[in-house]
Amino acid sequence: MSDTVMDKGFFAPKGGSKIMEWLFTTDHKRIGMLYLWAILIFFSVGVCLGLALRLELFAPGPTIMTQQAFNAIFTLHGVVMIFLVVIPSIPAAFGNIFLPLQLGAEDVAFPRLNMFSFWLYIVGGGIALTSLFTAGGAPDTGWTFYVPFSSISTTNVSVAVLGVFVLGFSSILTGLNFIVTIHRMRAEGMTWLRMPLFPWALYATAWIQVLATPILSITVLLIAIERLLGMGIFDPARGGDPLLYQHLFWIYSHPAVYIMILPAMGVISDIIPVFCRKPIFGYKTIIGSSLAIAFAGSLVWAHHMFVSGMSDTAVMVFSFLTFIVAVPSAVKVFNWLSTMYKGSIRPEPPLIFALGFIFLFAMGGITGLVLGSAGTDMHVHDTYFVVGHFHFVIFGGTGMGLFASMHYWFPKIYGRMYNKRIATWSAIIIIAGINGLYFPMYLLGLAGMPRRYYDYLPQYTDLHQLSTYGSWITAMGLVLMFWNLWHGRKHGRVVGKNPWGAATLEWTLPSPPPTHNFDEDPIVTHGPYHYDGLIPEEDAVNESEGDK
Amino acid sequence: MHTTDTIKDTEHHGPSYTLFVIIWAILLVLTGVTVYAAEIDLGFLNVVMALSIATIKASLVTFIFMHLKYENLTFKIMVLMAFAILSIFIGLTFFDTAYRVAV
Known part of the structure; x- marks a missing residue:
């Protein structure tokens, strides 16, 4: 089957140097692919670092690395995963490829700016990784770079922070590009309320990127002003306020969590109706909840600082505001479940990943309330409970959202289908692995195990070992999943335009889509979840395979 | 390229050079006022005064030099939101x- 002649679409060489035409492309689909590959490479680096940390913690006392190496590796794991993988993941890769296609546009609004964003991302990533190998060694402050330690650490904090500064600009420009694209580039008939929920989620995300990311840049500039000009901003000895750093850092970094999760929620909202053959339940409510999460999520940053010594009034205000965010998040989960109710469910791999998302995100979200409530947070602050919560939300949420996107749009990008049985098994192994890896962390946290510690008391050994076993299961699932996709892109079964029977515009194009996207400007006459007359091509395939 | 938003590009009337010069002169005067105000001690009002003048200057630049005044409501709301x-x-x-x- 693999030798069937296919149209290569946007992959087709344009003549000239193949490397140059990819590196300097302004085609949103190629830029999205460049992001995707770069993100997956950084992801594998981050996974290896995480596995090394778990291996170190397999037994009390030193095992495979020194204390300094441990501090550097958990910092690097955080910086790589957050700034190079999770923040750009879905918007920069799949947003770039599919936002214009879903809107019926020929490209994003500013294609050259898009290329510039990608290059800022690569340069920023390069600078961040340079901090590892230059004088001073890898930073050991944790990804939060808290003062005063970050100002006295002799490691290469400045270089890593500069990398983060550059990466911030990449994120801002991508957000700006998406806002303008959504406002200006929609096809005829693509009204705001006919837009699929993925563009809506990207829209909410883009506003956070544009409004919150500059604060990170300002914070970094303030650090530079303090160091170079000797002005007291964060240093109390010079009249500064160390808590101001935490405020400024979290004013960006908390909304950044929603930059991470909202696009994944958008993908899930697009996938679930397709595989249940039913319009999404509460379309407008999901839009409203995305915007509400983006807004309310920007007002809750100080819940990271309940034990920092800030005023009790602030503790109460921010604890209250935090609970407000739980409402729109729960609205989404209930809407997804209601969409599935009485649906004609097809358990294809993207849906399995999406269900994994709902389960794991719910585990992370509900434990978030334990942390958002100031009273209980006092007990579990800075313990493994926080680590468990964060990884359930981000790996179980955004990670599963990314994997769901990869499996959902794979046939559109490559025009081929991966092995669905292996994909389903890999999803199950990853979901089991994530539970094994992070659930023991909740128990460790409740038992008082502090985060970021190199060593621990013997009574924590069993749970730490359980968590490390979980990390191996997760890694096996990831290897299986990536191998399956890698193999499928060249040797998979050739599929048609619309294997899943989806109703959004990208599925009206050939797979892979041509460089210019649409031959004729599409005219949209119905909503994105209108499945009348659309029969999934995969149904016939599944049936014939079932007969064998 | 097509769009569903109302674009009124053709209806834009950019500001004239005369207006630019007038705004420039006002900005210069306000800079002078800032310098003058810095020499008078108004107590707590020092900061209020300095920020008020700066806000007026920034608004003039945004509305006239950066053309916000001539843009449609969507842009004004977006800037206001920031x-x-x-x-x-x-x-x-x-x-x-x-x-x-x-x-």
């Missing part, structure tokens, strides 16, 4: 700094 969010960020931070108890 300022609103900024004031909320600063305002909420005061729940901490204004209510701290000296230890």
Whole structure:
């Protein structure tokens, strides 16, 4: 089957140097692919670092690395995963490829700016990784770079922070590009309320990127002003306020969590109706909840600082505001479940990943309330409970959202289908692995195990070992999943335009889509979840395979 | 390229050179006022005065030089939103700094 002649679409060489035409492309689909590959490479680096940390913690006392190496590796794991993988993941890769296609546009609004964003991302990533190998060694402050330690650490904090500064600009420009694209580039008939929920989620995300990311840049500039000009901003000895750093850092970094999760929620909202053959339940409510999460999520940053010594009034205000965010998040989960109710469910791999998302995100979200409530947070602050919560939300949420996107749009990008049985098994192994890896962390946290510690008391050994076993299961699932996709892109079964029977515009194009996207400007006459007359091509395939 | 938003590009009437020069002169005068005001001690009002003049100058630049005045409502709302969010960020931070108890 693999030798069937296919149209290569946007992959087709344009003549000239193949490397140059990819590196300097302004085609949103190629830029999205460049992001995707770069993100997956950084992801594998981050996974290896995480596995090394778990291996170190397999037994009390030193095992495979020194204390300094441990501090550097958990910092690097955080910086790589957050700034190079999770923040750009879905918007920069799949947003770039599919936002214009879903809107019926020929490209994003500013294609050259898009290329510039990608290059800022690569340069920023390069600078961040340079901090590892230059004088001073890898930073050991944790990804939060808290003062005063970050100002006295002799490691290469400045270089890593500069990398983060550059990466911030990449994120801002991508957000700006998406806002303008959504406002200006929609096809005829693509009204705001006919837009699929993925563009809506990207829209909410883009506003956070544009409004919150500059604060990170300002914070970094303030650090530079303090160091170079000797002005007291964060240093109390010079009249500064160390808590101001935490405020400024979290004013960006908390909304950044929603930059991470909202696009994944958008993908899930697009996938679930397709595989249940039913319009999404509460379309407008999901839009409203995305915007509400983006807004309310920007007002809750100080819940990271309940034990920092800030005023009790602030503790109460921010604890209250935090609970407000739980409402729109729960609205989404209930809407997804209601969409599935009485649906004609097809358990294809993207849906399995999406269900994994709902389960794991719910585990992370509900434990978030334990942390958002100031009273209980006092007990579990800075313990493994926080680590468990964060990884359930981000790996179980955004990670599963990314994997769901990869499996959902794979046939559109490559025009081929991966092995669905292996994909389903890999999803199950990853979901089991994530539970094994992070659930023991909740128990460790409740038992008082502090985060970021190199060593621990013997009574924590069993749970730490359980968590490390979980990390191996997760890694096996990831290897299986990536191998399956890698193999499928060249040797998979050739599929048609619309294997899943989806109703959004990208599925009206050939797979892979041509460089210019649409031959004729599409005219949209119905909503994105209108499945009348659309029969999934995969149904016939599944049936014939079932007969064998 | 097609769009569903109302674009009124053709209806834009950019500001004239005369207006640019007048605004420039006003900005220069306001700079002078800032320098002059810095020499008078108004107590707490020092900061209020300096920020008020700066706000007027920034608004003139945004509305005239950056053409916000001639753009449609969507852009005005977007810019306003950025300022609103900024004031909320600063305002909420005061729940901490204004209510701290000296230890």
